[in-house]
Amino acid sequence: MTGHPTPRRSAARPNLPPAGRRLPLPPVLLASLVALTMLLGGALLLAGCGSAGTSTTTQPQTTQGTFPVTVKDDDGNSMTIAKEPVRIVSTAPASTEILFALGVGDRVVGVSSLDDYPPQVTSIAKVGDFQANTEAVMALSPDLVIGYSGNEDALNPVKAAGADVIILNPASMEGIYNNITMVGAATGATAQAAGLVDSLKAQVKQIADAATATGKSPKVFYALDNTLWTAGPGSFVDELLKIVNATNVGSMPSSKSAATQPYYQFAPEQLVAADPDVILLPNTAYKTIDEFVKDPRFAELRAVKDGHVYVIDDVIITRPGPRIADGLKALLQAVHPGAL
16 A cells, blocks of 8 residues: 555555555565555555546645644644645655645645655655655755654654644544545645545445445455465455455455454465455556466466456555545456446
8 A cells, every 4th residue: 555655655554555554564565565656656555556536636726724723643743733834745645645635735845755646746856755854854944744654753853843743644544534634724725625525435435335235245355465465354455345345355264363463464375265256466566467367376266267356556545545535446346347
């Protein structure tokens, strides 16, 4: 997930990714996620970062919020922002997407090198990748920094210099909604934030209703990389699969370690024993399905025989930002083709 780097990506991956962060993953997985986000995410996560939604491409007229305003970030820190910020730095792709979706993208003066959406981010100064570069951030003289969990040490000097620093770490859909509301309050875009959250909730409900209407809950194995890392209970991916009425193989009681780990590595024999109906491969690690379906160990899997192995845009599906509804639609299409 690259977006806030979601567990694997941009700040890939909290209980979440790319753009939240997940539990520590193997170097090979992290490397593939980096490639994605610099694709990745994009994303992410993207996340990455995949198909572009319309919600973050336009710049709505921002409604002046009320200042001073007090907000509490995901680290539990409360801060009072005295006046509307005009120089904003974002250290994660999902945070950047939120800012643009709220119509304050013209105030963003710094982003991470993992940012890939919207297109305008390519011309904005870069302030690090998975970790923010303290000097690069301070050189931009920001009055507000939207940071990400894991970047606290790098951003403490920025806070000490007088900038307001908000740390985001969404680990669920509710976390995404709360982050949008928080950033909206901090930037004066409260009306835009409320409208965006309402729109996302309506789209998520439509997707969930369409999935439920199929009357089916296929077993799905969601690969996070090409070494069978997957998402277990309590993970962001697990929540997304529930929304689209899928049974997450990684959360099934028979799955080793599933009871305690939101992200962990499957063994090939576990996957064979689970025999999922659908297998989803991240486009951050697979260009085509051939690498998987031609593996003799998996030749007899139901998903392989039935042609239900798909390469998906993992970044847009897992990046915890305003395009999450687009990611859910892509996930729904893979699990329940034609449902929406």
